[in-house]
Amino acid sequence: xxxxxxxxxxxxxxxxxxxxxxxxxxxxxxxxxxxxxxxxxxxxxxxxxxxxxxxxxxxxxxxxxxxxxxxxxxxxxxxxxxxxxxxxxxxxxxxxxxxxxxxxxxxxxxxxxxxxxxxxxxxxxxxxxxxxxxxxxxxxxxxxxxxxxxxxxxxxxxxxxxxxxxxxxxxxxxxxxxxxxxxxxxxxxxxxxxxxxxxxxxxxxxxxxxxxxxxxxxxxxxxxxxxxxxxxxxxxxxxxxxxxxxxxxxxxxxxxx
Numbered sequence: 551x552x553x554x555x556x557x558x559x560x561x562x563x564x565x566x567x568x569x570x571x572x573x574x575x576x577x578x579x580x581x582x583x584x585x586x587x588x589x590x591x592x593x594x595x596x597x598x599x600x601x602x603x604x605x606x607x608x609x610x611x612x613x614x615x616x617x618x619x620x621x622x623x624x625x626x627x628x629x630x631x632x633x634x635x636x637x638x639x640x641x642x643x644x645x646x647x648x649x650x651x652x653x654x655x656x657x658x659x660x661x662x663x664x665x666x667x668x669x670x671x672x673x674x675x676x677x678x679x680x681x682x683x684x685x686x687x688x689x690x691x692x693x694x695x696x697x698x699x700x701x702x703x704x705x706x707x708x709x710x711x712x713x714x715x716x717x718x719x720x721x722x723x724x725x726x727x728x729x730x731x732x733x734x735x736x737x738x739x740x741x742x743x744x745x746x747x748x749x750x751x752x753x754x755x756x757x758x759x760x761x762x763x764x765x766x767x768x769x770x771x772x773x774x775x776x777x778x779x780x781x782x783x784x785x786x787x788x789x790x791x792x793x794x795x796x797x798x799x800x801x802x803x804x805x806x807x
Contacts, residue, residue: 627651709773710743711764711788714756721745722777724770729757746777765791 624647631653632646660666678684706724714721723745731738739760746753766788768776775783 706744706770706773708765709768709770710741710758711766712743712745712756712758712762714745720764722773723753723756724773725763725765726755728760731757767791 624644627650628644628646630646631649635642635645635649661670674687677687706726708725710723710725711720712723713719714723723743725741726744727742729740729742731740740757741760741763743756743758743763744753745756767790768785768788772783
């Protein structure tokens with residue numbers, strides 16, 4: 551009987567010491583103030599480091615892209631004349647790039663002369679007689695003429711803002727030409743507006759009434775920068791071009807009848 555009593559009896563000291571469950575929030579001891587302060591400091595430090603790291607990425611990304619594109623362009627242009635210098639035993643980095651720039655400059659001077667313009671016209675006439683090649687040349691020439699300093703009849707005339715594709719939405723475009731549409735109700739002046747959809751090379755050609763076109767005070771170069779940059783160079787305020795009327799009042803061009 552004494553042995554059974556010793557086996558079944560539990561000391562009070564052992565009964566009061568129950569195993570603590572660390573996963574039970576009721577039985578687990580509360581966190582100390584030092585632990586909470588340490589966690590708060592770690593969170594603030596982590597947030598500060600992440601913010602400064604992202605700031606560094608934002609600042610260095612355009613710089614890295616600029617240097618990468620510039621370096622690629624220099625190597626690409628340098629590759630035109632560097633093999634010629636390599637055959638002559640001249641190995642100077644950048645010499646082919648400088649030679650290419652001088653060559654392009656001399657071509658511009660030559661074409662600006664009467665003799666150069668005549669030679670260029672003959673070469674252009676031959677290219678326009680080649681099948682398939684003439685379409686590529688015509689499209690590339692129109693694009694280069696748009697940003698040419700000599701604004702001719704094939705270049706962009708003005709920057710335009712039109713309602714597209716629905717009412718309440720506007721799109722940037724370039725006025726390329728104008729046409730007179732003859733209808734039963736009378737003649738209607740339409741403007742051919744090129745709206746780029748893929749940077750500056752691909753887009754839609756829309757015929758819009760000249761009265762429905764907003765002509766902002768932006769140059770062709772500024773309009774190209776807005777489209778190429780995805781709107782990041784957009785000015786905060788855009789005002790339409792104004793013209794003085796017959797009575798001296800200033801009338802926006804998009805409201806002139």
